Amino acid sequence: MSKASVAAPANIAFVKYWGARDLERAIPVNPSISMTLARCVSHSTVEALAEGTPDEVWLAAEDGSLSPAAESFTRRVRGHLDALRHELGSHAGFRVGTRNNFPAAAGLASSASGFAALAIAVTKVLGLNPAPAELSLLARLSGSGSAARSVFGGYVEWPTPGSGDTESDGEGPAVPLAPAEHWHLRDVIAIVEAGAKEVSSLEGHRRAPSSPYFEKRLAQLPARLDTVRSAIASRDLAALGPGLEEEAIDLHLIAMSSRPPVFYWNPGTTAVLAAVRDLRHEGTAAFSTMDAGANVHVICEAADEPRVAEALARVPGVLSVLRDGVGSGPATAPDLF
Ligand code: PMV
Numbered sequence: 001m002s003k004a005s006v007a008a009p010a011n012i013a014f015v016k017y018w019g020a021r022d023l024e025r026a027i028p029v030n031p032s033i034s035m036t037l038a039r040c041v042s043h044s045t046v047e048a049l050a051e052g053t054p055d056e057v058w059l060a061a062e063d064g065s066l067s068p069a070a071e072s073f074t075r076r077v078r079g080h081l082d083a084l085r086h087e088l089g090s091h092a093g094f095r096v097g098t099r100n101n102f103p104a105a106a107g108l109a110s111s112a113s114g115f116a117a118l119a120i121a122v123t124k125v126l127g128l129n130p131a132p133a134e135l136s137l138l139a140r141l142s143g144s145g146s147a148a149r150s151v152f153g154g155y156v157e158w159p160t161p162g163s164g165d166t167e168s169d170g171e172g173p174a175v176p177l178a179p180a181e182h183w184h185l186r187d188v189i190a191i192v193e194a195g196a197k198e199v200s201s202l203e204g205h206r207r208a209p210s211s212p213y214f215e216k217r218l219a220q221l222p223a224r225l226d227t228v229r230s231a232i233a234s235r236d237l238a239a240l241g242p243g244l245e246e247e248a249i250d251l252h253l254i255a256m257s258s259r260p261p262v263f264y265w266n267p268g269t270t271a272v273l274a275a276v277r278d279l280r281h282e283g284t285a286a287f288s289t290m291d292a293g294a295n296v297h298v299i300c301e302a303a304d305e306p307r308v309a310e311a312l313a314r315v316p317g318v319l320s321v322l323r324d325g326v327g328s329g330p331a332t333a334p335d336l337f
Contacts, residue, residue: 003047004124007333008117008150010040010102010110012187012289012297014228014244015221016251017145017158019208026145027171029209030221033157033228034149035299036180037187038327040102042110044117045336046094046125053093055081060097060336069098076142080115083141084122094122097336102322111201115142116150120330136173143202153329154179155232180328183235186305188286189322190312192268193294199262201292207258217250237301241287244299248289255292264293268317272296275315279308 011034019029045060057074058066069077081094096118100110119138123130130138132151136158139147149156151174158174208214224243231240255262269290276288276298286300286308300308305323313321 002125003045003335004121005043005045005333005335006117006121006124006330007041007043008113008120008330009037009153009327010042010113011036011146011149011156012299013146013149013291014232014240014289015225015247016291018205018217018251018254019214020145020205023202023205024143025171026140026143026148028145028159030218031157031159031225032146032149033155033177033225033232034146035155035185035187035326036150036153036329037324038180039324040113040189040322041100042113042117043099043101043333043336044114044121045097045333046118046121047096047337048125049093049095051091051093055093056095058095058097058337060099062099064337066097066337076111077118080118080142081122084119084138087138087141088123088126088128090126092126094125095337099336111142111144112139112146112150115139115144115147116330118142119147120151124332133173133175140173148174151330152176153327154182155326157229177229178232180326183232184302184326185237186300186302186308186323186325188298188300188305188308188312189324190268190272190296190298190315190318191320191322192272192296192317193266194319197264197293199264199292204255204258204262204292207260207262208254210259211254211257213250213254213257217254220250237285237287237299241285241299244287244289251292252290264290266294266317268315268319269294269296271315271317272298272312275311279311284308284311 013034015033017032021027057069116139135151136148155177
């Protein structure tokens with residue numbers, strides 16, 4: 001096969017990867033748990049070129065036209081391709097076309113979906129058919145650890161459950177906890193910032209241990225991970241929600257108290273958080289979480305999604321509302337070029 005195309009979804013972390021034991025290799029300090037999304041996806045088309053040909057990285061527009069990707073993005077993609085070639089024993093050059101259907105670099109895990117799609121498309125174009133666990137490891141070679149979770153649908157943990165106490169923990173793949181059909185949770189995303197964030201999550205990981213609250217959060221995590229795992233197993237949003245909110249606040253508290261500090265929130269973020277509390281006072285079970293960005297993900301049951309989406313759209317500072325939910329993972333996609 002000379003060309004392969006894959007669509008891989010973003011994921012929203014319920015328990016966040018924040019802080020790395022080895023940033024280059026994306027080895028996390030702590031386990032993380034996420035829900036894979038259905039609609040927020042990155043498409044990647046990869047064409048194999050002759051051995052030794054320099055890689056090309058293109059952004060694909062809706063009409064099929066290609067424009068050169070920005071220098072910094074091209075560098076990251078080439079770095080991932082180098083790591084994949086090394087791991088898979090290939091010397092091919094690659095032409096890569098990529099497209100996101102949601103705002104990139106705004107805390108919506110565009111690197112997770114983008115690099116998961118890239119890793120899977122490269123294995124396909126090389127005629128390989130690795131097991132999902134290996135795809136998870138290949139996606140993580142991008143340096144975006146959360147990409148390890150985006151190769152699975154449904155609810156996903158990384159590293160493996162029960163780990164956390166040996167040196168090699170965290171170097172393994174992500175593992176599925178439950179498929180999408182297990183629980184049709186929705187993620188209503190309030191976009192309050194559509195541009196790129198000022199500080200990348202890579203830089204956030206680097207600074208995280210400098211926060212005086214970093215170790216405090218780690219001490220609370222085993223209990224929080226247990227709560228989140230069992231709330232997912234028993235489809236109990238009332239049990240999941242408070243842990244979800246505490247976890248997001250802890251991440252941002254650590255970011256804001258890192259040296260130097262990282263502020264991802266804007267006034268729209270706090271307005272949405274207040275609106276979610278109001279929804280709960282009115283009896284709607286909706287809970288907020290944010291990754292490394294200003295945008296707010298509101299997790300709720302499918303029956304409450306229309307009410308939540310309407311309420312968020314009315315909040316000052318909200319630019320748009322994306323209605324997403326749990327999805328079943330990567331799939332083959334039409335060629336972008
Ligand atoms: O995978 P990275 O390096 O982009 O880091 C992801 C960081 C968070 O999105 C904030 C948390 C997570 O686990 O997805």
